[in-house]
Amino acid sequence: MSLENFFKPKSIAVIGASRHKGKIGYTIFKNLLTRYGKKVYPINPKAKSILGVKCYPSVLSIKERIDLAIIAVPAKIVPLVLEECGKKGIKNVVIITAGFSEVGNEAGEEKLIKIANKYDIRFIGPNTLGILDNYSNLDCIFVPEEKMKRPKKGNISFISQSGALAVALLDQVAKEGYGISKFISYGNATQTDESDLIEFLAKDKNTKVIAWYVEGIKNAKKLMKILKKVKKPTIAIKGGKTEEGKKAALSHTGSLAGSYEIYKGFFKQFGIIEVENLRELFLAAKALEYYGKNNGKRIGIITNGGGFGILTTDKVSTLKLKMAEFSEKTKKSLEKKLGYMINIRNPLDLLGDATTDRYKIALDTLMKDKNVDMIIMVLISQLPTLEKLKSIFEGIKIRKPVLLVSDCENKEIKQIEKKYRIPCFSYPEDAVIAAKAIA
Amino acid sequence: MSLENFFKPKSIAVIGASRHKGKIGYTIFKNLLTRYGKKVYPINPKAKSILGVKCYPSVLSIKERIDLAIIAVPAKIVPLVLEECGKKGIKNVVIITAGFSEVGNEAGEEKLIKIANKYDIRFIGPNTLGILDNYSNLDCIFVPEEKMKRPKKGNISFISQSGALAVALLDQVAKEGYGISKFISYGNATQTDESDLIEFLAKDKNTKVIAWYVEGIKNAKKLMKILKKVKKPTIAIKGGKTEEGKKAALSHTGSLAGSYEIYKGFFKQFGIIEVENLRELFLAAKALEYYGKNNGKRIGIITNGGGFGILTTDKVSTLKLKMAEFSEKTKKSLEKKLGYMINIRNPLDLLGDATTDRYKIALDTLMKDKNVDMIIMVLISQLPTLEKLKSIFEGIKIRKPVLLVSDCENKEIKQIEKKYRIPCFSYPEDAVIAAKAIA
Numbered sequence A, B: 001m002s003l004e005n006f007f008k009p010k011s012i013a014v015i016g017a018s019r020h021k022g023k024i025g026y027t028i029f030k031n032l033l034t035r036y037g038k039k040v041y042p043i044n045p046k047a048k049s050i051l052g053v054k055c056y057p058s059v060l061s062i063k064e065r066i067d068l069a070i071i072a073v074p075a076k077i078v079p080l081v082l083e084e085c086g087k088k089g090i091k092n093v094v095i096i097t098a099g100f101s102e103v104g105n106e107a108g109e110e111k112l113i114k115i116a117n118k119y120d121i122r123f124i125g126p127n128t129l130g131i132l133d134n135y136s137n138l139d140c141i142f143v144p145e146e147k148m149k150r151p152k153k154g155n156i157s158f159i160s161q162s163g164a165l166a167v168a169l170l171d172q173v174a175k176e177g178y179g180i181s182k183f184i185s186y187g188n189a190t191q192t193d194e195s196d197l198i199e200f201l202a203k204d205k206n207t208k209v210i211a212w213y214v215e216g217i218k219n220a221k222k223l224m225k226i227l228k229k230v231k232k233p234t235i236a237i238k239g240g241k242t243e244e245g246k247k248a249a250l251s252h253t254g255s256l257a258g259s260y261e262i263y264k265g266f267f268k269q270f271g272i273i274e275v276e277n278l279r280e281l282f283l284a285a286k287a288l289e290y291y292g293k294n295n296g297k298r299i300g301i302i303t304n305g306g307g308f309g310i311l312t313t314d315k316v317s318t319l320k321l322k323m324a325e326f327s328e329k330t331k332k333s334l335e336k337k338l339g340y341m342i343n344i345r346n347p348l349d350l351l352g353d354a355t356t357d358r359y360k361i362a363l364d365t366l367m368k369d370k371n372v373d374m375i376i377m378v379l380i381s382q383l384p385t386l387e388k389l390k391s392i393f394e395g396i397k398i399r400k401p402v403l404l405v406s407d408c409e410n411k412e413i414k415q416i417e418k419k420y421r422i423p424c425f426s427y428p429e430d431a432v433i434a435a436k437a438i439a
Helices: A024-035 A075-088 A106-119 A163-176 A194-203 A220-227 A243-253 A260-269 A278-291 A306-318 A328-338 A356-368 A411-419 A428-438 B024-035 B075-088 B106-119 B163-175 B194-203 B220-227 B243-253 B260-269 B278-291 B306-318 B328-338 B356-368 B411-419 B428-438
Strands: A011-015 A039-043 A068-071 A092-095 A122-124 A131-133 A152-160 A179-185 A209-214 A234-238 A298-303 A374-378 A402-405 B011-015 B039-043 B068-071 B092-095 B122-124 B131-133 B152-160 B179-185 B209-214 B234-238 B298-303 B374-378 B402-405
Touching: A011 A024, A011 A075, A024 A039, A068 A075, A075 A092, A075 A106, A106 A122, A152 A163, A152 A194, A152 A278, A163 A179, A163 A209, A163 A278, A163 B306, A194 A209, A194 A220, A209 A278, A234 A260, A234 A278, A243 B306, A278 A428, A278 B428, A298 A306, A298 A356, A306 A374, A306 A428, A306 B163, A306 B243, A328 A356, A356 A374, A374 A428, A402 A411, A402 A428, A428 B278, B011 B024, B011 B075, B024 B039, B068 B075, B075 B092, B075 B106, B106 B122, B152 B163, B152 B194, B152 B278, B163 B179, B163 B209, B194 B209, B194 B220, B209 B278, B234 B260, B234 B278, B278 B428, B298 B306, B298 B356, B306 B374, B306 B428, B328 B356, B356 B374, B374 B428, B402 B411, B402 B428
Parallel strands: A011 A039, A011 A068, A068 A092, A092 A122, A152 A179, A152 A209, A209 A234, A298 A374, A374 A402, B011 B039, B011 B068, B068 B092, B092 B122, B152 B179, B152 B209, B209 B234, B298 B374, B374 B402
Antiparallel strands: A131 A179, B131 B179
């Protein structure tokens, strides 16, 4: 059974919907009601209506067909309402409720699996923050929008074993302007685990890049089988790498984090790009969203700030990328056009008084040089001689990845990012980390 | 002669002031005129007045005393106008103009030194972006405010060998909300070099932390002598660390970057905190501004997100800080107050439904524990159970550094930062990098 049905149900029941603002069951119901645009039923035996919508005591009291149920009732009652979902013929269920194996209640979780098997139910959770799809607008994350900003539509899908981490991270990436396709907090991974999710996202047409926060893997054999077939770039950040971190992970999700060396080998074997920290996760994801993998590692640098050129070069060396050796043709052409002003070398320092014309010549030439796999273009847009930044890209065919280091808040830079599909980074080192991910 | 006079002159002449918007000489004059609040004279033989202020053909035509001259005329004319400054008795000069030793014009630079010696002039530059003092409001940076945002007032002073790098960086740190005391772009360091500036800033009462972008050191012996006396925390980022980066530095400022190992040893010997990249420069500076150096390296972590706790723990281990071992008293006290809900260990995971009361207990207890040198407090403010964040800190005496990992844009977090002097970081790894700098 595909997971597709979780993301575009024609009707949804929110079991544990609440009338009280601030309650999880209120936030989930309100989000779905106001944003999803399809039929949403509140289930609550104590309420007559919620936000003007007729309330039902149980899913069994609804006559119409229900495609998806969101469960947000106390842990003790979850088996009961899951059973009712089964009887009602609901095949997809998200169990938000916590209080299962993560606090030692393995028995409760066994019950859920039994019921699900009996009725052929597919469920995500328990102990999840919820799921989000920016294409269908399905959003059952239990944190209200005034507390957690939602990221805009994009092509990165993010799956997370930790819920709270995802709350903070989604809010932050929303503020930084990254675009998300689907987000799935998979909690205890009781029935639907990382393997199922990666397999599903690998086929999802709105997902170009899979980003993953992982502490421990549920079923390594299953995952290996699936990863062999996954072609999409997948980035992982591993929680519990050090001895101290591992102990913390054990007490968090009960994950036996295992030796980090084993994970490292595992990631390498299956082409999973491992990053060092949460910022890098999204830097890498952004570059991969634009350019995919396997772009070669010979970097050409163009800059109007010598210092930025040097720091970029240092980072290229540190991350074991290569500084491109310009072709003879490139050298001659640049020498002829710019040699009276600047030194022709890599990094190509166009100097602090560089104009957009100078940039255009440099970009065009390196674009045609087969010795250059990727271009990192530092564009200190604040310098006085730079005007009409967009003109740099006009009429130039982007045949290879260009990573821009600039003031990403600048209006013109934002337009360049959109129109010419060139990703912008705020710091030179960030662009090199991004280049490393796509190399 | 102290450098103090550069930052609070009673009168300034802008030599090369221009009537034309977009010109460097226009920006400098306008900034000084509108923001500095003391007498500013435009010097330009072709103009009668600029922005309504009477213009003079030369400093020699001015009767009043001039304390500081800013020179922004073509390189060829600089010796001439510097001579005039000497005759006028001006003792402090900032030479913005480029086109000296950095392009092979060593002879021109020799001339400047000769003239300066003759008249006992102290000059900064040539080839500088300008200087800025947020306390006196002196700002002769040649980039207009609409292109480069100025950072707010604070206690970090930043000196940079590279000008363009500083433009991009100042703009970025302004957007990220860091506070700056003085900024000095020292360009070719012809007469006033890094040693002079560090010596001066070490005595400046508005400077608590010195941040430094360096490619090559002008005079190592002089610097060593000064650094022996400097007590203030100094952070450096070195451009040209790798072989490729060194070559680039040579072509940029003509700096013989030398072996990085030598620099590394040098930084270590004199207690200069070296950082890996530009973001870290200001993360470290922020922590040092709040707490200074030598705070011990045993970290206690409090969190409401298990994943964030794990990533913080991993980073603490990676950066060779220590996870604190809570005292018996702490363990007993926490066990009694919170043990029925949570595991008492470090990281102390207060769980996703943590309230401000739970945080208050945890913070107060760790604050009193002598085994804990610093506290990293992850506060995922987006989670629904957290209300009235400020109450966590009410009545608690901050006896040791607390580094907050939270949504730094949140209004209440901003108030906490200000009222209780607790610095906020957006990512857990950032807080650990900051902790490392003050450890």
